[in-house]
Amino acid sequence: xxxxxxxxxxxxxxxRDLMAKCQVAVPAWIxxxxxxxxxxxxxxxxxDVVIVDEASQSDLSNLAILYMAKKxxxxxxxxxxxxxxxxxxxxxxxxxxxxxxxxxxPNWHLYDAKTSLYDIAGTTFxxxxxxxxxxxxxxxxGYSNKLSYDFKIKxxxxxxxxxxxxxx
Numbered sequence: 001x002x003x004x005x006x007x008x009x010x011x012x013x014x015x016r017d018l019m020a021k022c023q024v025a026v027p028a029w030i031x032x033x034x035x036x037x038x039x040x041x042x043x044x045x046x047x048d049v050v051i052v053d054e055a056s057q058s059d060l061s062n063l064a065i066l067y068m069a070k071k072x073x074x075x076x077x078x079x080x081x082x083x084x085x086x087x088x089x090x091x092x093x094x095x096x097x098x099x100x101x102x103x104x105x106p107n108w109h110l111y112d113a114k115t116s117l118y119d120i121a122g123t124t125f126x127x128x129x130x131x132x133x134x135x136x137x138x139x140x141x142g143y144s145n146k147l148s149y150d151f152k153i154k155x156x157x158x159x160x161x162x163x164x165x166x167x168x
Contacts, residue, residue, distance in 0.1 A: 012038070020044040033062045042068050049073060056118035059083035060111055063120070074125075076118035079148040085113030137162050 003012065019040050023029075029036070033052065042064075050069035052058060056076030060083075066072050093113055101108045107123045131152055133141045138155040145153045 015039060016041050023047075033058065033065045036068075037064055040068065046070065051075060052117060054080075055121065056080050056082060056116045058117040059085070059113060060115065060117075062117050074118055074121040076116065078116075078118060078122070078127075079144075082116050082119070083114055088113045132156050137164065139164055 016039060023040075023045055029047075031039070045068060047069050049071045050065055051073040052062060052065065053075045055062070055074045056078050057080065058076075090113060097108065097111055101111060105111075107120070110120055110123065129152065131154055133145075133153050134156040135141075136155065137157050137159045139159065141153060141155045145151055145155075
């Protein structure tokens, strides 16, 4: 179901309790961070590697998943959309940040609703840019390549696999 029925809390707890057993049988899990945090118990479910994809669009709430990992791979693109903090009380968040983490953790000023997990990782680790692109035909990726990537991306898809018509 939708997970909102009267038995939902009990069933979610049972599912969390059984996940430790399931984890042994399933070598790889692919799920949104929010669903992982809802479904898994951080005390029982530990992973050798957690890969966070689209980390440049992931806000601060996604930091919690890192607790469950021995190693983390952060995948993102700082040229894409960052978290927007829509609907959040930024003044309240700033007050909490000032109260609890100011001068306690390095780069504490970055831990706000508009900074991405990719940005935070970039304060410690040197990013590695992937330079080959296989999804878009050269004309399409060429626009982004010129605009944002200084022509560093090599398109791999053959243009003959798609028929492009002029834009309207």
